[in-house]
Amino acid sequence: MNEHDFLTDRFEEYRGHLRAVAYQILGSVAEADDAVQEAWLRLNRSYSSEVENLGGWLTTIVARVALTMLRSRTARSEDPLDVPVPQPAQRGDATDVDPEHHAIVSDSVGLALLVVLDTLAPNERLAFVLHDIFAVPFEEIAPIVDRTPATARKLASRARRRIQGAAPPPGADLARQREIVHAFLSASRHGDFNALLDLLHPDAVLRADRAAIGMGASGLVHGASAVADTISGRALHARLALIDGVPGALWAQAGRPRVAFVFTTSAGKITEINLIANSEHLHTLDLVMLDD
Structure with missing residues (x-):
């Protein structure tokens, strides 16, 4: 076996783990794949047999690449390319990876956590994801964010406090959201544009993943009027x-989930709608049909 084949085999052992790390930092499948590909290129350029912990080395590279991408996106005020959908998190040492799992382990970060992660500063998000989700020591996180281990610990702690402060809403709020979603579906089915406008926040956003776009959905729509116009008459079977x-x-369709509509509400208004049609992502969601 030549060195290239050897590196390829070793890299594939860690691909699932690396993709999970990149996804949790970036919240985008496409960007995560780009970060993993960049790690592969860097491995080919700079691999040394002196690297003792290849999994840890690759995790650091992917984290650095993802952090650069996240900072660049933040500077340009861009949204991630894909809808933020939950991917199972992977805990434990990066050297202990089952490649067939492809990041499937016991804990799922859930939609709520990914929404909160998008509000964190890049350094906070990286420190929290690496330490709290993937159990990377702060001594290894510190050089990635160019901080001391103590500061890296503070970054993760600050992120953790914000996430814990964004607990799921109490039952009353869930009941109110159910009323809002029910009214939204009714207005959409009947093509009631004005009713949709009343339910949407002026700055409401509609996002669709690539699978939903392939079904005819718009990828990204900004503003209550544009969202109402896009969705009016389109949710007949939801x-x-x-x-x-x-x-x-x-x-x-025929008992098989095809598209999930994920709503975010605030002060009685819909602020965000995410359309999830990717079958792999749908399988990670806990879906329970209710009686309209």
């Missing part, structure tokens, strides 16, 4: 559902 315990909507 039904009220619980998505990871939160009221949303689901379109299914």
Whole structure:
């Protein structure tokens, strides 16, 4: 076996883990794949047999690449390329990886956590993801964010406090969201543009993943009027559902989930709608159809 084949085999052992790390930092499958590909290129350029912990070395490279991408996106005020959808997190030492799992382990970060992660500063997000989700020591995180281990610990702690402060809403709020989603579906089915406008926040956003775009959905729509115009008459077959315990909507065919409508509400208004049609992502969601 030549050195290139050897490196290829070793890299594939860690691909699932690296993709999970990149995804949690970036919240985008496409960007995560780009970060993993960049790690592969760097491995080919700079691999040394003196590297004792290849998994840890690759994790650091992917984290650095993802952090650079996240900072660049933040500077340009861009949204991630894909809808933020939950990917199972992987805990434990990066050297202990089952490549067939492809990041599937016991804990799922869930939609709520990914939404909060998008509000964190890049350094905070990276420190939290690496330490709290992937159990990377602060001594290894510190050089990635160009801080001391103590500061890296503070970054993760600050992120953790913000995440813990964004606990799921109490039952009353969930009941109110169910009413809002029910009213939204009714207005959409009847093509009631004005009713949709009343339910949407002026700065509401509609996002669709690539699978939903392939079904004819618009990729990214900004503003209440544009969202209402896009969705009016389009949710004829969507039904009220619980998505990871939160009221949303689901379109299914022959009992098979096809598109999940994930709603974010604030002060009685819909601020964000995410359309999830990717089958792998749908399988990670806890979906329960409700009676309209």
